[in-house]
Amino acid sequence: MDYIIEHFQDGADFSHLINHGPPVELHVHNYYEIYLFMDGNVQFFIDNQSLILKPGDLILIRNDQIHGPKPLGKSMYERYIIHLPRKLIIELSSKKTNLLVCFDPEKKHSLIHLTSPAREKLISLFDQLTAIYKSLDYGEDVLTNSLLTQILVLINQQFFHAPKIVPTNHFSDIIQKMLNYIQENITLDISLTSLEEQFGLSGFHLNRLFKKEVGSTIYQYILLSRISLAKQLLETHSNVTEVCFLSGFNDYANFIRTFKKITGLAPKQYAKQIYEQNKLDR
Template structure:
């Protein structure tokens, strides 16, 4: 079992419990161990890939930025572990047995109150989520854990090349010339380790970049051409298909969220 690279319009934290899984974040890949805790920013592309049929168990929670802000205080920024690190770096810590039990206990309480309509269940849910976020941030602030990156060098270099040239024309010929390798070989290796064709990956990255420009207040036309699209109509179609919303509606939605 595997999933394609994807992004969420939310912050995600993910506790790995069991299985035989590789987890890909941006241009890195990690073999997960039970107790590994991951934090993923909305801008970070990621995927999980099960290497066999063994049982795959994890806990995932997705939270909107505005919700994190509502739980934070002037002295406790609960989005710290998501925001204050380089993109695609420092996403993983390992929970020892004590921390893991603590996390699971809170998560079980959260699951119970979410399923309940008893008086105060919404308040309790907020408190349990806040506890999980405090625990997660505390672990990340004190982490000295570094997991070995097992992404093949060719795939990482291909991703880096694409990232550096998103606003330019990128073709298989360009990649072949850059790495002195057969373009078919590059394509096959890339698909094997990312679950995406090069074309699909480039398109996903360009849409992600366009979203960033729109969040920053660029016009739709500016976002289109700055993110590497040469055809405006194709940009509108591609953005709407991948994001599930038109660029215009995305820009307005972000503007409303920012104002609120």
């Protein structure tokens, strides 16, 4: 088997992938992602860190987090992935049980090492999703939502009770310093010249090192970081012009164009979408 990709209702989709996995550029998307690593040799960028994944590692990714897997070597690797719109997670929640909690932006790390029983139970639920989707029987949509709810409940239970871990970061010292510097100064004018002055190396050399380890150019990473910040700000700010400058863009037209290119939505559309979803959460 190379891969299975299934698209459910309400914009959710589920994938069980076993392949060589071409390199995936760093990205940020509009849905929440559940990524269960099963086997292989993969480096994963998340939380400004490079993590070497172990079988049973679960990564929870918000709709504003920059991330991306980087397969090491040419061996096959296996993973389960679920993409869920924020709206659907809210609809599956109750007043007592907020299923978005495990994606809380205040959490220190996005990685959970699942216990063996939790891992087996999660795989069983994933496999049931596959079986239901293939059957197309009466009630398939209801059963799908029931399984998605069980998956989210199990993950939140693990989020609350699993031992807290500090992942080992595999970036070199200079790349980690560059990533931290960019995040700390993302609202300022960051150029190759300013990075040369900060780190004492040529812009060409810095960009080459960055591309090799991070998988993105410095410029692309800065753009993604600014869009990520803009998405966070649009959840509480209705003034798009303010968000433009607060997220480090100094040109409004460029902000609108870049935001739409990366997210598929204009900033006002995105803000309206979040506002409508937040009303469901009340």
